[in-house]
Amino acid sequence: MAGYKQPCRYCGKLVHSDSNVCPFCARADPVGPLKCPKCRNTVEPGYKVCGHCGLSLQTTCPKCGKPTYLGSHCDACGDKLTVVCPNPRCKFEQIPTGPNCAKCGKPLK
Numbered sequence: 669m670a671g672y673k674q675p676c677r678y679c680g681k682l683v684h685s686d687s688n689v690c691p692f693c694a695r696a697d698p699v700g701p702l703k704c705p706k707c708r709n710t711v712e713p714g715y716k717v718c719g720h721c722g723l724s725l726q727t728t729c730p731k732c733g734k735p736t737y738l739g740s741h742c743d744a745c746g747d748k749l750t751v752v753c754p755n756p757r758c759k760f761e762q763i764p765t766g767p768n769c770a771k772c773g774k775p776l777k
């Protein structure tokens with residue numbers, strides 16, 4: 669239903685139920701089901717891999733070293749898990765779902 673608001677799962681502020689990113693805390697998928705960052709298939713907290721594309725949904729936070737769900741931010745320390753493509757003509761900010769940029773295909777590191 670259009671205009672319906674739900675609390676963000678991360679910060680608790682009310683956001684539109686169709687938001688892909690919380691406007692308050694900038695985290696991906698603030699409401700509704702979690703989605704695979706690669707294929708957007710619905711996944712559940714606790715899934716180790718996406719049932720659709722097989723992407724590993726668990727990663728290690730480069731900042732705190734703790735295991736976390738592969739989302740836009742670390743579950744443990746809240747630091748960003750997204751990386752910016754090093755290609756100067758792309759600079760696409762993304763959740764690292766593979767060794768290459770999801771947009772231009774250049775290696776991320």
Ligand SMILES: [Zn+2]
Pocket residue numbers: 676677678679680681690691692693694695698
């Ligand atoms: Zn939020």
Ligand SMILES: [Zn+2]
Pocket residue numbers: 704705706707708709718719720721722723
């Ligand atoms: Zn997937």
Ligand SMILES: [Zn+2]
Pocket residue numbers: 729730731732733734742743744745746747
């Ligand atoms: Zn962390």
Ligand SMILES: [Zn+2]
Pocket residue numbers: 753754755758759760769770771772773774
């Ligand atoms: Zn790129």
